[in-house]
Amino acid sequence: MQSVHEIYQVNEKGHLVIGEVDATTLVEKYGTPLYVYDINIVRNNCREFVDTFKQNKVKGRVAYASKAFSSIGVLQVIQQEGLYVDVVSKGELYTAMKAGLPPEKIHMHGNNKSRSELEMAIQHKIGCIVIDNIYEIHLLSELLDEYNQEMDVLLRVTPGIKSKTHRYIMTGNEDSKFGFNLQNGQAKKAFEILQNHPSIHLKGLHCHIGSQIFETETFVSAVQLIFEELSEWRTSYEYIAEVVNFGGGFGISYTKDDNPLARSAYVEQLIEAVQEQTNRLNIPIPEIWIEPGRSIVGDAGVTLYTIGSMKEIPGLRKYISVDGGMTDNLRPALYQAEYEAVIANKANLPNTQNVSVAGKCCESGDMLIWDLPIPQVEAEDILAVFTTGAYGYSMANHYNRFSKPAVVFVENGQDQLVIKRETYQDVVKNDLPYLK
Numbered sequence: 001m002q003s004v005h006e007i008y009q010v011n012e013k014g015h016l017v018i019g020e021v022d023a024t025t026l027v028e029k030y031g032t033p034l035y036v037y038d039i040n041i042v043r044n045n046c047r048e049f050v051d052t053f054k055q056n057k058v059k060g061r062v063a064y065a066s067k068a069f070s071s072i073g074v075l076q077v078i079q080q081e082g083l084y085v086d087v088v089s090k091g092e093l094y095t096a097m098k099a100g101l102p103p104e105k106i107h108m109h110g111n112n113k114s115r116s117e118l119e120m121a122i123q124h125k126i127g128c129i130v131i132d133n134i135y136e137i138h139l140l141s142e143l144l145d146e147y148n149q150e151m152d153v154l155l156r157v158t159p160g161i162k163s164k165t166h167r168y169i170m171t172g173n174e175d176s177k178f179g180f181n182l183q184n185g186q187a188k189k190a191f192e193i194l195q196n197h198p199s200i201h202l203k204g205l206h207c208h209i210g211s212q213i214f215e216t217e218t219f220v221s222a223v224q225l226i227f228e229e230l231s232e233w234r235t236s237y238e239y240i241a242e243v244v245n246f247g248g249g250f251g252i253s254y255t256k257d258d259n260p261l262a263r264s265a266y267v268e269q270l271i272e273a274v275q276e277q278t279n280r281l282n283i284p285i286p287e288i289w290i291e292p293g294r295s296i297v298g299d300a301g302v303t304l305y306t307i308g309s310m311k312e313i314p315g316l317r318k319y320i321s322v323d324g325g326m327t328d329n330l331r332p333a334l335y336q337a338e339y340e341a342v343i344a345n346k347a348n349l350p351n352t353q354n355v356s357v358a359g360k361c362c363e364s365g366d367m368l369i370w371d372l373p374i375p376q377v378e379a380e381d382i383l384a385v386f387t388t389g390a391y392g393y394s395m396a397n398h399y400n401r402f403s404k405p406a407v408v409f410v411e412n413g414q415d416q417l418v419i420k421r422e423t424y425q426d427v428v429k430n431d432l433p434y435l436k
């Protein structure tokens with residue numbers, strides 16, 4: 001596999017170019033750390049998913065999992081590309097509404113939706129709620145009565161599949177906090193409550209087996225298990241699902257060692273597996289919904305940092321420190337995630353040393369990259385870390401009271417600020433003095 005940065009160009013000055021804009025110009029204009037998104041990549045990723053359904057002449061729906069990166073600007077792009085949006089909180093729902101998404105194009109997830117989250121979903125008349133547990137069924141039912149409203153739902157099931165990914169991002173295994181267990185009859189119990197419910201309309205089943213998955217066998221197993229269940233419900237209750245939703249989880253390439261399939265290949269495998277099951281069971285093919293997050297925005301993002309201090313421990317390691325770290329990218333600390341990077345202002349120089357890139361938080365574990373080949377560098381050089389578009393800004397935090405970086409979109413040579421850099425006033429804005 002090629003290195004991820006090989007998709008980027010380097011200009012005659014030897015500077016990295018993102019979306020036809022010199023990365024060093026962006027740094028001069030907006031400062032660092034800076035998240036930069038090439039919006040053409042986001043658009044192409046959306047289109048690949050949508051077009052695969054069209055080409056296969058199957059009714060499909062692509063909902064962007066906005067947890068990967070939620071902002072008004074990105075959701076406007078998502079809407080322009082015709083996608084739906086999935087949200088997991090009031091904050092994500094609020095952002096989607098502010099971005100102008102029609103409420104019927106919004107789905108809501110969550111393993112512990114609160115009364116007020118469900119109320120907000122009902123008040124805005126969103127398109128679908130993915131129900132996760134029995135408590136939620138009762139709460140939703142009570143609220144729908146109160147509001148004299150109805151709601152389309154999917155039932156989230158955990159099929160008991162261990163997807164081949166990091167333990168923290170598996171969600172389809174039996175021992176998971178998400179969804180109704182298929183094996184032990186919990187899903188069936190939920191179905192029995194919902195089958196003739198006056199205000200909750202069960203459209204079908206949902207299942208998300210995990211994230212950053214490189215193969216399709218586990219998706220195909222999920223399809224088989226879901227249809228086995230649906231077949232039982234058909235025999236016992238004459239129930240026919242209108243929708244099956246297989247979530248997101250399609251892997252992307254962070255380093256040259258990652259070998260994801262094409263986006264279209266994940267979708268084609270899902271379609272094929274569903275068709276096989278519906279043919280076998282002789283039932284109409286339901287709509288197939290998916291919820292990609294990472295594979296929409298992940299490879300579109302690059303984070304630019306300024307290099308500061310450096311330290312060499314002879315015979316052991318050379319550290320270079322940057323002006324961000326686990327506050328803008330939690331993934332290395334949380335999942336030992338690996339990244340590739342280049343020196344944006346020296347992108348045409350040969351690599352002559354191996355370094356470890358440290359963040360500036362007070363944690364030894366705040367390391368962004370352990371082994372990075374780079375040319376000779378000095379303070380003030382710019383480090384560009386690739387593939388930071390998913391779960392970067394969305395998991396950014398204020399540890400050590402760092403302010404959150406700015407986000408810039410670039411497209412066809414134009415750049416635009418879409419999230420302002422936080423100020424220190426922003427950081428303390430909710431603090432109140434303790435008056436005694």
Ligand SMILES: Cc1ncc(COP(=O)(O)O)c(C=O)c1O
Nearest residue numbers: 065208211248249291292293294
């Ligand atoms: C229910 C659900 N849908 C979709 C996603 C998006 O996953 P990914 O970003 O891996 O595509 C997630 C996150 O893993 C999720 O929990």
Ligand SMILES: N[C@@H](CCCC[NH3+])C(=O)O
Nearest residue numbers: 067169211212331390391
């Ligand atoms: N935040 C995770 C993925 C979790 C997906 C949400 N269910 C990551 O960065 O890989």
